[in-house]
């Protein structure tokens with residue numbers, strides 16, 4: 510299992526997440542010029558938020574989104590305009606079709622470096638010559654909270670070790686893209702610093718991330734009661750104004766020669 514969150518409430522969460530300034534698509538896509546006729550794929554499109562952004566802000570694109578989660582695809586289809594959505598695991602099998610541009614946003618940390626490399630090779634194989642990939646992922650989700658509570662720190666470590674992905678894989682994306690054959694690999698790192706209202710919104714996101722994955726946490730802590738005790742401890746710390754919370758968002762680009 511590479512991904513533990515899916516379903517209707519997860520689609521609603523992803524849409525709400527995109528409203529938080531630190532997750533702003535406008536900022537992430539700054540400087541990305543997509544001409545009419547460009548065939549664009551969002552690999553791991555979730556609720557289809559990026560496809561909808563492309564529909565609204567660019568003209569004449571052929572937009573595709575693929576995902577593992579059928580409920581997310583159903584939601585994406587129901588709220589999108591002209592984009593085409595299809596079910597596909599971009600790790601397991603080569604992508605159907607050929608694209609000029611591939612986005613992969615907020616997916617990498619759900620995978621290990623080995624799996625991500627397989628996915629990047631599949632992206633490479635389906636891009637036209639001169640085509641581009643853009644991978645966007647926060648480094649330090651869950652981990653980067655400035656708590657001094659030793660018990661919570663230990664529990665965060667437990668969650669991180671049990672997680673099937675890698676919460677710090679974003680820092681390795683430039684190297685992984687290079688290994689997959691991409692050239693001109695370049696990146697920007699935006700600090701996602703949650704303070705004030707943004708913190709409240711991110712704490713609300715954490716509540717939903719936890720709720721949508723409750724079975725995963727019960728598996729780690731043994732019972733629902735213990736899982737909920739962890740949620741409470743994490744959310745209480747995350748709600749303190751003197752406790753920092755930040756992720757480093759990598760926005761990495763590469764070209765297929």
Ligand SMILES: C[S@@+](CC[C@H](N)C(=O)[O-])C[C@H]1O[C@@H](n2cnc3c(N)ncnc32)[C@H](O)[C@@H]1O
Nearest residue numbers: 523553554555576577578598599600614615616
């Ligand atoms: C946190 S969501 C991000 C969704 C969307 N990209 C966004 O920006 O909101 C991660 C998505 O990646 C999808 N995903 C994970 N592994 C995948 C794979 N191997 N192939 C296709 N989709 C995958 C999940 O189903 C989920 O919808």
